[in-house]
Structure formats: structure tokens, C-alpha cells
Amino acid sequence: xxxxxxxxxxxxxxxxxxxxxxxxxxxxxxxxxxxxxxxxxxxxxxxxxxxxxxxxxxxxxxxxxxxxxxxxxxxxxxxxxxxxxxxxxxxxxxxxxxxxxxxxxxxxxxxxxxxxxxxxxxxxxxxxxxxxxxxxxxxxxx
Numbered sequence: 001x002x003x004x005x006x007x008x009x010x011x012x013x014x015x016x017x018x019x020x021x022x023x024x025x026x027x028x029x030x031x032x033x034x035x036x037x038x039x040x041x042x043x044x045x046x047x048x049x050x051x052x053x054x055x056x057x058x059x060x061x062x063x064x065x066x067x068x069x070x071x072x073x074x075x076x077x078x079x080x081x082x083x084x085x086x087x088x089x090x091x092x093x094x095x096x097x098x099x100x101x102x103x104x105x106x107x108x109x110x111x112x113x114x115x116x117x118x119x120x121x122x123x124x125x126x127x128x129x130x131x132x133x134x135x136x137x138x139x140x141x142x
Contacts, residue, residue, distance in 0.1 A: 008038055015039070016079065033089040036079050037096030044072030044101050045108075046126050049117075058116035061109070065102055072101040 016039035048068045052059065059067070076097050080090040108123055109115050 011038070016083075033085070033093040034096060036076060036083065036085065036089075036093045037100055040072045040075035040079060040093065040097040041100035041104055042125075043075045044068055044070075044097065045104050045123075047071040047075075048101075048105075049123065049126060052115065053117040053122070056117055058114050058118070060114050061105075064109070064115045065105060068101045068105055069098040072097040 016035060045068060048064070048071050051067070051071070052064075073094055076090065076093045079085070080093065085093065105115075109120065112120070
């Protein structure tokens, strides 16, 4: 798979979370694992950002990516349950979401020595999403 970017992440996130009702939509297996992985990577990155900015502590890239993988994986779990994904697609989405989230992180912070929320601007991709609302992008859908 090629490079996953912020535009793809935002598009996937909007399609899965906003246009289709977030977690409250009835169970329907209508999303591909790639789409779920993209949405989960974006949501996971948002949750990571909000969590670290609240703590205010710098972390090295390896630890940051581990935290980020956990947040993205949690989003996949929520989506898999509410969207009706089978176990195979859920596992594929987990793997892809972690890769996607890592690529988003590298695009945002890969040129720095470590992630320091005190010395980095909040990503513009989240500017309209508001902080502290469970990572919601454009609302409280999840």
C-alpha cells in the first residue's frame, strides 16, 4: 500500500463517523476494512493529540507510536462492533489502522527529535474539531 495521507484520513473519518451516524448506526457490514482503518487512524491521532496535550509531557517517537496504535486500535474495536465487521476484516483493519496512524504521525512529527506538545502546534486537521470531546471531529459522534 502507498503512503496514507491526512486528506485520505479525513475523508474516511467523515464517511464512517459523520455521514453514517457514528457509533449509533445499526450494524451493517458496509464499510471496507481499509475505510474503517483510515477513519480509526484519524480518530486515534486526534485522541492521542488531545491526551498528550492534556498531560503536557514530551515523549519519544517510539512511545508516541505505541500510544497512537492503542488509540487507533480502540477505534477499530468500537467500529467493528457497531458496524458489524467479521473477525477477519477486524484484524485487517487493526493492522492497517496502526500503519496508517504511524504514517500520519511521521508526516506530522517525523522531522522532530521527539513529540513535545508544548513546542508543537495542534494539527490544523483538528482545528475545527474541538478538544476534549472524546476525540470527535466536527461533533460528538463518538
